Amino acid sequence: MLSIVVPCYNEEESLPFFLKAVEQRSREITHSIEYIFVNDGSTDATLTVLKEFHHQLPKKVRFISFSRNFGKEAALYAGLQAAKGDLVTVMDADLQDPPELLPKMIQMIENSDIDCVGTRRSDRQGEPPVRSFFARLFYKVINKYGDTEMIDGARDFRLMTRQMVDAILDVTEYNRFSKGIFSWVGFKTEYLSYENRERVAGETTWSFWSLFKYSIDGLINFSDAPLTIASFVGAFSCVGAGIALIFIVLRALIFGDPTSGWPSLVSVILFVGGLQLLCLGIIGKYIGKIFLETKNRPIYIIKETEKDLLDKKL
């Protein structure tokens, strides 16, 4: 069986297009298919649409509805947990992940020993240039300083074997950064490229600021390089300050103490003070993550699923 996991947040407009497009393609697929839609606390009629889907295709369509918006990462995790298929794929509801790739992806996985077929955008067309620039910068930094390789332009859209899904489910951390987790668990992955597409309907929920925060999360969750950099910067300024101190004391002893040098003194104090705050901030970020992680809260809370509908009917 093939499980299709779809996180949905305010997707009432795109969902009908999505189901239609995938159903059309499913004729080329010999596997039986189950859909797992995860309603991530949408404020529009997404849940109603999902219930409607379930009525149309009761055997095929399952849904999970959260008690509030927990974010795409949580929705993905819930969907993967619920998936029963031997092959599992993760798709966005907005048709930015082309379903016509699915038959080929299945073929690739079944005819070779790879465990995962990922997809990547071959270009960043239709994206603001500033965003592309920062996206590229992020991948450069994370691949240089992080412990996990991340592929530029790789989407979350991927087809995985049961073995790999189970490995991902074993990663139970609260601060989830899927792009990193997919690559951290290992297994053989091959990438298919396709041209970037616009969403069919609705609007993206990612602003520049939310993407920026997301990338900082990615850096911190998969790398302790910022901590190392902070310690290096601290050590360097310490050594520099020590040398300067010796120089100043010697100069005062030899040439006397003219009361000049206030501006430079103040700038040095400000500079070092700033460095300390920066390093404290970096450390604080990590402590914040540890704090959230040790609270051990559930990653998501379910309000209802398609099983509740059945119970109501009985």
Ligand code: UDP
């Ligand atoms: N999504 C979600 N929870 C959120 C935000 C987004 O489940 O808090 C879903 C959304 O419904 C879509 C997918 O994640 O299916 C990708 O979101 P979007 O298209 O807004 O992101 P983009 O494609 O612009 O990266």
Ligand code: MG
């Ligand atoms: Mg999208």
